[in-house]
Amino acid sequence: MSLWPELELVLPEVSKPARYIGGEGGMATPEHHPSKVAWLLAYPDTYEIGLPNQGLQILYEILNERDDSVAERAYAPWVDMEAEMRAGGLPLFSVDTHRRAGDFDVLAFNLSAELVYTNLLNCIDLAGAPVRAEHRADDDLLIGAGGHCTYNPEPLADFVDFFVLGDGEEVVSEITEAVWDWKRSGKKSRQSVLRALAAIEGVYVPSLYDVAYDGPALVSITPRYADVPAVVEKRTVADLAAWPYPKQQLVPLTEVVHDRLNVEVFRGCTRGCRFCQAGMITRPVRERPAEQVRTMVADGLARSGYDEVALTSLSTADFSGIEEVVSATMDCGAGEVSVSLPSLRVDAFTVGLAAQIQRARRTGLTFAPEAGSWRMRQVINKLIDERDLYGAVESAFSQGWRRMKLYFLTGLPTETDVDTLAIGELARNCVELGRAHTKNPSVTVSLGGFVPKPFTPFQWFGQNTVSELQRKVFLLRDDIKRNRGVQMKWHDPKASLVEGIASRGDRRIGRVIEEVWRQGGTFQEWSEHFDYDRWTQAMAKHGLSVDWYVHRHRTEDEVLPWDHISAGLHKDFLWQDWRDALNEVGLEDCRWTPCYDCGACTGYSIEHIVASAVPPAGGSQGTGQVPTGYQPPEEVSVQLSGIGARSST
Amino acid sequence: MNPNQAPRTRIRLRYGKSGRIRFTSHRDVARIWERSLRRTGLPVAQTEGFSPRAKLHFGLALATGYESDAEYLDVDFKCGEMAVEEVLKSLVDVLPDGIEATGGAVLAPGAMSLQQAVTICDWDIELLDVAAGDLAQWVDQVLGAATLMVTRERKGQKITDDLAPQVRALEVGEPTSRGVRLLATLGTQPRAARPSELLAAQEPVHRPVLIRRTRQWIEQDGARLEPLMVGAAPVQHTLVGVQ
Numbered sequence: 105m106s107l108w109p110e111l112e113l114v115l116p117e118v119s120k121p122a123r124y125i126g127g128e129g130g131m132a133t134p135e136h137h138p139s140k141v142a143w144l145l146a147y148p149d150t151y152e153i154g155l156p157n158q159g160l161q162i163l164y165e166i167l168n169e170r171d172d173s174v175a176e177r178a179y180a181p182w183v184d185m186e187a188e189m190r191a192g193g194l195p196l197f198s199v200d201t202h203r204r205a206g207d208f209d210v211l212a213f214n215l216s217a218e219l220v221y222t223n224l225l226n227c228i229d230l231a232g233a234p235v236r237a238e239h240r241a242d243d244d245l246l247i248g249a250g251g252h253c254t255y256n257p258e259p260l261a262d263f264v265d266f267f268v269l270g271d272g273e274e275v276v277s278e279i280t281e282a283v284w285d286w287k288r289s290g291k292k293s294r295q296s297v298l299r300a301l302a303a304i305e306g307v308y309v310p311s312l313y314d315v316a317y318d319g320p321a322l323v324s325i326t327p328r329y330a331d332v333p334a335v336v337e338k339r340t341v342a343d344l345a346a347w348p349y350p351k352q353q354l355v356p357l358t359e360v361v362h363d364r365l366n367v368e369v370f371r372g373c374t375r376g377c378r379f380c381q382a383g384m385i386t387r388p389v390r391e392r393p394a395e396q397v398r399t400m401v402a403d404g405l406a407r408s409g410y411d412e413v414a415l416t417s418l419s420t421a422d423f424s425g426i427e428e429v430v431s432a433t434m435d436c437g438a439g440e441v442s443v444s445l446p447s448l449r450v451d452a453f454t455v456g457l458a459a460q461i462q463r464a465r466r467t468g469l470t471f472a473p474e475a476g477s478w479r480m481r482q483v484i485n486k487l488i489d490e491r492d493l494y495g496a497v498e499s500a501f502s503q504g505w506r507r508m509k510l511y512f513l514t515g516l517p518t519e520t521d522v523d524t525l526a527i528g529e530l531a532r533n534c535v536e537l538g539r540a541h542t543k544n545p546s547v548t549v550s551l552g553g554f555v556p557k558p559f560t561p562f563q564w565f566g567q568n569t570v571s572e573l574q575r576k577v578f579l580l581r582d583d584i585k586r587n588r589g590v591q592m593k594w595h596d597p598k599a600s601l602v603e604g605i606a607s608r609g610d611r612r613i614g615r616v617i618e619e620v621w622r623q624g625g626t627f628q629e630w631s632e633h634f635d636y637d638r639w640t641q642a643m644a645k646h647g648l649s650v651d652w653y654v655h656r657h658r659t660e661d662e663v664l665p666w667d668h669i670s671a672g673l674h675k676d677f678l679w680q681d682w683r684d685a686l687n688e689v690g691l692e693d694c695r696w697t698p699c700y701d702c703g704a705c706t707g708y709s710i711e712h713i714v715a716s717a718v719p720p721a722g723g724s725q726g727t728g729q730v731p732t733g734y735q736p737p738e739e740v741s742v743q744l745s746g747i748g749a750r751s752s753t
Numbered sequence: 754m755n756p757n758q759a760p761r762t763r764i765r766l767r768y769g770k771s772g773r774i775r776f777t778s779h780r781d782v783a784r785i786w787e788r789s790l791r792r793t794g795l796p797v798a799q800t801e802g803f804s805p806r807a808k809l810h811f812g813l814a815l816a817t818g819y820e821s822d823a824e825y826l827d828v829d830f831k832c833g834e835m836a837v838e839e840v841l842k843s844l845v846d847v848l849p850d851g852i853e854a855t856g857g858a859v860l861a862p863g864a865m866s867l868q869q870a871v872t873i874c875d876w877d878i879e880l881l882d883v884a885a886g887d888l889a890q891w892v893d894q895v896l897g898a899a900t901l902m903v904t905r906e907r908k909g910q911k912i913t914d915d916l917a918p919q920v921r922a923l924e925v926g927e928p929t930s931r932g933v934r935l936l937a938t939l940g941t942q943p944r945a946a947r948p949s950e951l952l953a954a955q956e957p958v959h960r961p962v963l964i965r966r967t968r969q970w971i972e973q974d975g976a977r978l979e980p981l982m983v984g985a986a987p988v989q990h991t992l993v994g995v996q
Binding site for chain 1: 849
């Protein structure tokens with residue numbers, strides 16, 4: 105059953121062979137049985153990027169706890185390993201017991217980024233299943249996908265049998281039961297299991313929908329059968345306290361990104377940053393009880409041996425009583441424990457917190473103001489005050505940090521060169537602040553090209569062209585070139601364009617993804633493998649216009665490829681927020697202020713679970729006043745993360 | 754307190770590495786040891802500075818993919834006395850499958866570091882693509898050669914040196930279930946000769962399926978000492994299910 109005897113002959117020939125050995129602390133060694141549904145949970149990127157994924161680990165544990173299912177894991181083999189596998193006739197395999205993918209019932213992917221789409225096709229092919237869903241036989245592997253990218257499933261609709269929208273904790277069991285019915289019947293009818301899956305709330309089966317076009321325009325996506333829902337709603341776990349997972353976070357034998365204990369302290373965010381898809385699709389805010397956080401941290405440290413904990417969520421400083429939790433975290437465990445807060449508002453980054461966090465080990469600092477000018481930050485609803493950023497930077501330098509990173513987006517709606525150049529001004533001012541504390545302060549500006557995402561107010565916005573993004577990048581680069589202490593890094597605008605094709609593409613984009621994959625275009629999120637020309641040529645070959653898909657502003661009445669998917673958000677709420685953005689009007693955080701009915705709570709009869717009725721104090725928010733009516737909230741975001749814990753791509 | 758005056762006990766541990774974990778790197782193994790020792794809760798000494806780490810001193814690196822019965826590391830504990838038995842016992846449940854601590858000894862103050870002290874290693878090399886008779890002939894050729902020039906790349910530069918003085922013993926061993934076995938003793942000073950270099954030094958070049966370090970030795974006054982023997986009162990640890 106195990107492919108290990110063959111694999112161990114191949115592994116000496118490939119780079120980083122530890123990617124393929126499994127053996128992590130917390131690994132399951134499940135017993136497969138004909139009466140159990142076997143899931144192969146796959147992350148379509150390298151092991152070191154995929155292993156830490158918490159969503160995959162949560163489902164892995166839940167499925168292995170059930171007595172009617174087993175789960176193992178697979179990751180995309182690197183190009184050298186793929187070549188060995190294809191030469192030796194070895195299929196995609198699990199790292200847990202090195203079982204061939206074809207021995208499982210379901211191959212399910214976590215999709216966190218669009219540029220991995222060709223890897224998904226490659227993994228299906230390596231698993232031995234036909235790449236296109238329509239070519240699969242009744243008993244072939246069922247191909248599933250979940251994760252944030254599935255909120256626009258259409259570009260992968262031709263390749264994936266079923267998509268799962270939203271939180272997976274509950275729905276994964278319902279899917280298991282439907283798959284078991286199919287397995288029990290000898291996998292005789294694929295159509296019957298697909299129909300059963302489509303009946304589960306949160307599951308979208310694209311082959312059961314007809315798509316109509318009028319020239320380039322999408323006209324409709326409609327179900328073929330009466331019992332298939334016209335709109336598929338996302339799943340939301342009402343109470344995070346009921347799901348204290350992962351209980352046994354995997355501890356890898358080899359180095360991975362985010363190589364530390366990760367404890368999710370809340371899910372969802374209502375800060376309302378208009379560029380942020382994660383904040384829109386994960387609503388409402390659901391906090392984990394502080395006591396449960398402490399228990400998970402203490403247990404996790406004891407069993408893993410890690411000396412670093414990340415408290416994860418979006419904008420972690422919004423967690424009620426964050427300072428007490430950080431303080432308690434640092435004091436647990438036998439030795440020194442360092443805490444990273446991958447996402448933290450700067451107005452809460454006080455001298456005290458800075459001092460505490462660097463007690464054990466000074467981690468890297470990333471502040472994310474996102475835009476350089478106050479006007480631009482009003483447009484994107486990231487209403488931070490420069491004084492808060494400077495306050496946070498001052499705190500960090502005064503506590504001994506010498507370098508930090510500032511993250512910005514360019515190509516935002518209504519952006520002018522004044523906004524772009526304001527980024528340089530902020531960076532220069534931060535370096536000046538540092539000079540009071542250290543001889544060689546260093547600030548790195550990291551600039552990403554903005555890609556509009558589905559279910560955000562910016563979903564109607566025409567993305568900047570490659571040349572426009574490139575021009576802005578160079579404009580800023582030239583502006584800060586002569587400033588000692590300011591460095592700049594930027595994301596390849598060509599990669600942003602391809603991300604744009606996949607983010608808001610419709611079902612026709614599937615042909616382009618398949619074409620790029622067939623030409624060998626895997627690992628497109630890795631700069632050394634990214635091939636821009638393959639993408640643009642594939643678009644041209646299939647008669648699809650990059651301009652139409654990426655750079656065109658959408659209109660209010662246009663049918664969007666994800667209109668048959670629902671994240672709970674009302675489309676008219678998003679449209680109004682888009683108009684407000686263009687008028688530079690902000691929107692406050694509804695977890696502490698009255699509901700404006702975006703739809704995420706009301707539609708599903710759920711509510712925010714937030715322990716504190718008021719926003720955290722700190723920085724210019726220190727008045728503790730909850731704003732009534734709109735006034736510019738003075739806050740900023742900060743990210744803290746371990747150096748080396750970020751993907752190099 | 755001045756850390757130089759704080760009480761310290763240095764313990765040398767011997768461990769094995771086998772099975773799938775052999776594909777982890779030397780650096781991976783160092784991280785595994787750091788995490789495992791933290792899990793024991795034993796008072797391991799830490800380095801000073803902004804980024805404190807456990808004070809661990811590793812011996813010769815083992816190439817990724819090789820197995821071993823004889824890896825060593827020295828661990829500093831921040832206490833005047835530490836029982837080797839206790840250390841070995843607390844490691845049983847925290848080390849991952851494939852890494853087993855099999856012995857230890859308290860080091861005398863001033864003992865030489867592993868990298869300096871160890872002079873030779875014994876290797877067990879499994880080959881599939883050659884018959885025992887042909888291998889015996891190959892061994893004779895290697896042992897008879899005046900020089901064995903090997904070229905390696907280091908920091909982008911090609912370096913050629915002679916492996917012959919490093920080949921201290923070489924013979925064909927008992928066959929394995931799937932192939933033949935070559936037993937080699939290779940020198941480690943001034944740099945450790947690798948079994949892969951030995952295999953490439955003489956035509957025909959053989960491709961190994963498994964390479965296992967079986968022993969490391971410190972040569973002292975004509976005698977060979979196991980690295981634990983330079984400490985006081987070595988403790989051999991018998992573990993259930995090892996090998």
